[in-house]
Amino acid sequence: MAKKGAKSEDRKKNDGREKSKPTALTELLRVPAGHPVDLSSYDATATPGGPADKSAGLKDTARMGEDLADLQERLWAASTAGDGRRLLLVLQGMDTSGKGGTVKHVIGLFNPSGCRISAFKAPTPEERKHDFLWRIRRALPHPGEIGIFDRSHYEDVLIGRVRELAPHREINDRYGQIDRFEKSLTDEGVTVVKCFLHISYDQQRRRLLERLDNPDKHWKFNPGDIEERALWPAYQQAYEIALARCSTPQAPWYLVPADRKWYRNWAISRLLLEHLTALDPRYPKADFDVEASRERLLASD
Amino acid sequence: MAKKGAKSEDRKKNDGREKSKPTALTELLRVPAGHPVDLSSYDATATPGGPADKSAGLKDTARMGEDLADLQERLWAASTAGDGRRLLLVLQGMDTSGKGGTVKHVIGLFNPSGCRISAFKAPTPEERKHDFLWRIRRALPHPGEIGIFDRSHYEDVLIGRVRELAPHREINDRYGQIDRFEKSLTDEGVTVVKCFLHISYDQQRRRLLERLDNPDKHWKFNPGDIEERALWPAYQQAYEIALARCSTPQAPWYLVPADRKWYRNWAISRLLLEHLTALDPRYPKADFDVEASRERLLASD
Numbered sequence: 001m002a003k004k005g006a007k008s009e010d011r012k013k014n015d016g017r018e019k020s021k022p023t024a025l026t027e028l029l030r031v032p033a034g035h036p037v038d039l040s041s042y043d044a045t046a047t048p049g050g051p052a053d054k055s056a057g058l059k060d061t062a063r064m065g066e067d068l069a070d071l072q073e074r075l076w077a078a079s080t081a082g083d084g085r086r087l088l089l090v091l092q093g094m095d096t097s098g099k100g101g102t103v104k105h106v107i108g109l110f111n112p113s114g115c116r117i118s119a120f121k122a123p124t125p126e127e128r129k130h131d132f133l134w135r136i137r138r139a140l141p142h143p144g145e146i147g148i149f150d151r152s153h154y155e156d157v158l159i160g161r162v163r164e165l166a167p168h169r170e171i172n173d174r175y176g177q178i179d180r181f182e183k184s185l186t187d188e189g190v191t192v193v194k195c196f197l198h199i200s201y202d203q204q205r206r207r208l209l210e211r212l213d214n215p216d217k218h219w220k221f222n223p224g225d226i227e228e229r230a231l232w233p234a235y236q237q238a239y240e241i242a243l244a245r246c247s248t249p250q251a252p253w254y255l256v257p258a259d260r261k262w263y264r265n266w267a268i269s270r271l272l273l274e275h276l277t278a279l280d281p282r283y284p285k286a287d288f289d290v291e292a293s294r295e296r297l298l299a300s301d
Numbered sequence: 302m303a304k305k306g307a308k309s310e311d312r313k314k315n316d317g318r319e320k321s322k323p324t325a326l327t328e329l330l331r332v333p334a335g336h337p338v339d340l341s342s343y344d345a346t347a348t349p350g351g352p353a354d355k356s357a358g359l360k361d362t363a364r365m366g367e368d369l370a371d372l373q374e375r376l377w378a379a380s381t382a383g384d385g386r387r388l389l390l391v392l393q394g395m396d397t398s399g400k401g402g403t404v405k406h407v408i409g410l411f412n413p414s415g416c417r418i419s420a421f422k423a424p425t426p427e428e429r430k431h432d433f434l435w436r437i438r439r440a441l442p443h444p445g446e447i448g449i450f451d452r453s454h455y456e457d458v459l460i461g462r463v464r465e466l467a468p469h470r471e472i473n474d475r476y477g478q479i480d481r482f483e484k485s486l487t488d489e490g491v492t493v494v495k496c497f498l499h500i501s502y503d504q505q506r507r508r509l510l511e512r513l514d515n516p517d518k519h520w521k522f523n524p525g526d527i528e529e530r531a532l533w534p535a536y537q538q539a540y541e542i543a544l545a546r547c548s549t550p551q552a553p554w555y556l557v558p559a560d561r562k563w564y565r566n567w568a569i570s571r572l573l574l575e576h577l578t579a580l581d582p583r584y585p586k587a588d589f590d591v592e593a594s595r596e597r598l599l600a601s602d
Contacts, residue, residue: 077520103414112413113404113420113451150414205598212595218587219378226597286519294513296527297506 079144093197380445382585394498
C-alpha cells in the first residue's frame, strides 16, 4: 500500500533486505479485502514501486511492451488449443483520471487483434431494459483475449449511487451481485484486473483547464464535467464503498496513483505483466505430424 | 502500377520531372477499373514507391505512426460532433501473406480504442442462415472509427468460387452485389481501402516451413494449409477476377507486393495515411462557452 507518509518506512524495510525480490506491484497496490478505504490517505502523486523518474518510467514501460505482447500471443495461441483463460482489465476513475490515455498507451503495447475494448457510457434504452450486468456480459473477452473496460458495471454503484439512479436498497444489493458475478468470471478462467485511477481534485482541475486552453481538446470537454466535479466528495465516498466492498481475494481492486501519467501507464503495464506472467500461458504442442507436413511442403515444388 | 520490367521506365519518367510531387501510392498500387488482371505480371518482391531499403522503411513507417494516430484522433473527434465519416481497411491475401502481421504492425500504430477489428473465418451456422453480407454489415466501423477486416466478404468469391461452395451463377451474382454494397458504404461516408497482399508461391512455402521449423509457431500451422496451397492457381485466378470486377472508382483494390514484410507494412501505412489526409478530419469547434467554463472551473477550488 502506498499510504501517505509510508514511503520512508518502506525504504527502510527494503534497505534491510537489499537482495530480496522486489515486492510485486499486485501486492503494493492491492486494496485489502474487508477494510474501510479512506481515499484521502492515498497520495495521488505517489509512485509506489515505480522507477526513479519519468524518463526511467517511459523506458521501462516500452521495455515491458515486448514481454506483454509476447505473453498475449502465448495466451492467444493457448486458446486455439482449448485453453479458456483470458484477462479483463477494468478501468475506473473520475473524469480526466486517464482511462482513455491508459487504453492508448498501455493497451497500445498489445497486438490490437487480441484486444476487445468496450467503453461504457450512459446505458441505452435497450440496455436499460435489462439488469445492469447484461451489457457487461456481452462485452466480456473471449478465451485468449485481453478485454478492456473503460468504465464498467461499477458505474451502477458510482454514478448510480451519487445520482440516485436506482432505489438505495437496489444499489446496496449490487455490491453482492458484482462480487458473485466476478467470482463466476474467475471460475471460468477470466483474470479480473480492476484499476482505480486515483487523481487529486487539483489535478482534475488542471486537466480540465488544459482541455479548455487547447482548441484541439475542446471536443473532450463537456460543461457537464463541472457539475460532476461539484459532486467530488460524493463520488470519492462512492468509490471508497465500492473499493472496500468489492476488493475480493479473487478480484481485488488496485489503487493506482494517477496524477503522474507516466507512473499510471507504468503501473498498469506492470500489473498486467505480473498477472500474465503468473498465468504462464504456453504455446500448444502440434496436434499434427510436423515431419510429414514438412515433407509434403518440400515436395510442393 | 508496379508491373515487372516497368521499373526503368518509371525512373526515366521521374528523372524528367525531378521536382514534381512524388506519385501517390494510391495511384501506384491501384488496380485499374475494368481491366483484366494478370497476377503473374506483378513482382511480389517489388517495392513500388517505397523507401530504399528495410531500415529506411521501418523508420518511415514508425514516423508515419504519429501522423496516423493524429489523423485518427481528428476523425474520432469529428464524429463526436456529427461527422459520420470512417475508414474500412479490407485485408485479403493467400495464407501467410501477412494479414495478421499487418494488423499487428500497422493497426498497432493507431489508438486501439478507435479500431474495430474483425477476422472472418468459415461462417458459423447462424451466419449461414443469412446472405453473405449479413455478418459483414454487423462488423462495419461506426462513425469516427477505423474498421479492419482480416478476410472479408471477398471470401465468398474466393474460397467460395474455388471450393464451389455455392452455385456458379450465385457466385457470379456476388460481384455485382459487392460493388453495390461498397458503393452504399461510400455513400454513407465509409472510405473503403481494399488491399490484396500479393505473395509469391515460393514465399508462401518459405513462410509455412518457418512455422514448421519453430515449435512456437506450430499453432499457426494447419495441415489443411497444404491442401489450400495445392489450389494456388485456382485461387490466383479467383483473385484476378475479384480484383478486376470489384476495383471500382469508389472502392478500388490496391495490389500490395507482400514478399517483403517491411514494404507491406510501409505501403499499407502509406495508403491509410494518404486516405486519411485526403479526408482531412477537423477537430470540432466548441459548442459551449469556453470562457464561462474556465471561470466556473477556476472558482471551483
